[in-house]
Amino acid sequence: MNQQELTLLNLGDNLDNLSNLDPRGYGVCRILYPAARKATGSPLSVNAATKLCDTVRENDLVYILTGFVLLPFKKAEMDGIVSSVLLARSLVLAFGAKPVIICPQENVEAVRALAAVVGLHLYDSIDELKKYPISMAVIPFTKDSSEAEECAKNIISKGLPSAVISIEAPGANCVGKYHNATGLDVTELEAKMDILFEKLQSMGVLNIAIGDLGNEIGMGAISEQIERYIPYAAKGECNCGCEGGIAVRTAADNIITATVSDWGCYAMIAAIAYLKRDIDILHTAEMEADAMVTAARSGMIDMYGWLVPAIDGFGKTMNMSIVNLMRECVSYAMKLEKTCETWFDKVIDKGFYGE
Numbered sequence: 001m002n003q004q005e006l007t008l009l010n011l012g013d014n015l016d017n018l019s020n021l022d023p024r025g026y027g028v029c030r031i032l033y034p035a036a037r038k039a040t041g042s043p044l045s046v047n048a049a050t051k052l053c054d055t056v057r058e059n060d061l062v063y064i065l066t067g068f069v070l071l072p073f074k075k076a077e078m079d080g081i082v083s084s085v086l087l088a089r090s091l092v093l094a095f096g097a098k099p100v101i102i103c104p105q106e107n108v109e110a111v112r113a114l115a116a117v118v119g120l121h122l123y124d125s126i127d128e129l130k131k132y133p134i135s136m137a138v139i140p141f142t143k144d145s146s147e148a149e150e151c152a153k154n155i156i157s158k159g160l161p162s163a164v165i166s167i168e169a170p171g172a173n174c175v176g177k178y179h180n181a182t183g184l185d186v187t188e189l190e191a192k193m194d195i196l197f198e199k200l201q202s203m204g205v206l207n208i209a210i211g212d213l214g215n216e217i218g219m220g221a222i223s224e225q226i227e228r229y230i231p232y233a234a235k236g237e238c239n240c241g242c243e244g245g246i247a248v249r250t251a252a253d254n255i256i257t258a259t260v261s262d263w264g265c266y267a268m269i270a271a272i273a274y275l276k277r278d279i280d281i282l283h284t285a286e287m288e289a290d291a292m293v294t295a296a297r298s299g300m301i302d303m304y305g306w307l308v309p310a311i312d313g314f315g316k317t318m319n320m321s322i323v324n325l326m327r328e329c330v331s332y333a334m335k336l337e338k339t340c341e342t343w344f345d346k347v348i349d350k351g352f353y354g355e
Contacts, residue, residue: 001353003344007333009353011274012043014329015267018322019045019258023314028213028230032257035225044256044264048208049271051254052163055206058096060162061126063155064088065141065169065197065217067103069189070301071180076106078300079212079311080168082291083265085111086283087165088136089118090269094281097162098129100137102155104191110298111138117290118283126158141191145176148192152199163206168261169193171217171248177240179215183232185240193217194250201253209252210264212312218252260312263322270326279331285320292316 001009016037020029033044040047056062064087066080081103088099101111115122121135129137142151170178170190178190194217201207209218214226214233226247227234233247258264266282273281283291292309293316296302302310309316347353 001348003337003341003348006344006348006353007337008046009043011329011333012046012271015045015270015326016043018325018329019263019267021322022259023318029257029259031225031229032212032214032222035222036255036257039221039255045267045271048254048256048268049275051206051208052272053275056091056095056097056162059098060095061098061100061159062091063161063164063196063200064099064101065103065164065166065193066101067107067191068168068170069104069106069186070303070305071184071186071189073301073305074189075299075301076104076110077303078292078295079261079303081107081110081300082114082295082311083262084167085114085118086287086291087167087265087269089120089283090272090281092120092134092136093278094272094276096133098135098137100126100129100139100161102139102141102193102196104143105140106299108138108140110295110300113294113298114291117287117294126155130159141193141196143188143191145192148195152196155196156199160203161200161205163208164197164200166193166197166209166217166252167265168211169217170215171219171250173242173244173247174235174249175242175244177242177244179232179238179240179246181213181215181246183238183240183246185242194248198250207252208254208256208268209250210256210258210261210268212258212261212264215246215248216261217248217250218255220248220251221255223247223251260314262311262319266323266326270330274330274333277334279327279334282327282330283323284327285323288320288323289316292319
C-alpha cells in the first residue's frame with residue numbers, strides 16, 4: 001500500500017461514516033452499511049467516485065434517476081431531488097458531462113428552480129442539452145407500467161449514457177409492487193424508473209444506486225440483509241397484502257447506503273472532488289441551504305410531510321454541517337499530502353494497513 005491508496009481508504013471511510021451518521025439513533029444505516037461495504041469491497045463513496053472518474057468523459061450523457069412520491073399528500077419528497085441537481089452541477093464541473101434528471105412529474109418544478117440555484121441552464125430534451133454547455137435536462141418518466149418499456153426505449157434512443165445513477169428512487173419488489181417505508185402499496189404513485197435502470201444495466205452501462213432503506217432502486221444487491229433485518233422488507237411482511245415485502249428486486253452493480261440518500265450522494269461527490277483535486281466540485285454549505293429552501297418552496301416535502309427545508313427530518317443546520325465536514329475532509333487530505341508524506345511512510349512501514 002502507498003500513500004495515495006491509504007489516503008483514499010481513510011478518506012473514503014471518513015466520507016462513508018459522515019453519510020451514515022445516525023442522529024435519529026434507530027440504526028437502519030448501521031444495518032445496511034456492513035452488507036454494502038462487503039458487496040463493494042471498499043469505501044462506498046470512493047468506489048463509486050473512482051468508477052465515474054474512470055468512465056465519464058466530456059459531453060457524455062449521465063442519467064440521474066430520482067423522485068419518491070409520498071402518502072398521504074401524494075407529493076414528492078425532498079430527499080433525492082436536492083442531491084440529484086447538486087450532482088448534476090458536479091458532473092458538469094468535474095467532467096463536462098451532460099446530466100439528465102429523470103423523475104416523476106411531481107419533481108419537475110423543483111428541478112427547474114434548483115437548476116438556477118446551482119447555475120445550470122435547463123432544457124426539456126436531450127437533443128437540446130447536447131447543443132449547449134453548462135447545462136442539464138429534466139425528463140419526466142411514466143407511472144404507467146404498460147408504458148414504462150416504451151418510455152425507457154425512447155429516452156435511450158436519444159443517447160446512451162456513460163453512467164446511470166439512481167438516488168432515492170423507488171423500485172418494484174419481486175411481485176412488481178412499489179412500497180413506502182411502512183409497507184404500504186404506492187405503485188400507482190411512483191414513476192417506473194427501475195425499468196430504465198435495469199435496461200441500461202443489461203446494456204453494460206456503469207450503474208450506481210443510492211438508498212437509505214431498501215425499497216429504492218438497486219438495493220437488491222444486499223437483499224438478504226434487508227429482508228432479514230429491515231421492518232416490512234421480508235416476503236409477507238408488508239402491509240398491502242402482496243406478500244412481496246418492501247425489498248426491491250433490482251440489484252445495482254455499485255451501491256451506496258446512507259442515513260439519508262442525499263448524504264450518500266454528497267459523499268460520492270466529495271470523493272470525486274478529491275480524485276479531481278478540486279474542492280469546488282463539492283458544493284458549499286451555503287448552496288446546500290439555498291437548495292433546500294428552494295426545493296421546499298417548490299413543493300417538495302420532508303419525510304414527515306412538512307413543507308419546510310428539511311431532508312428526512314433533518315433541517316438546514318444538520319445538512320450544512322454534513323457538507324462542511326465533507327469539504328474539510330477533502331480539503332485537508334489534499335493540502336496536507338506533502339506535509340504528512342514522511343509520516344505516511346512510517347505508518348505504512350509498520351504493516352497495519354497491509355494485513
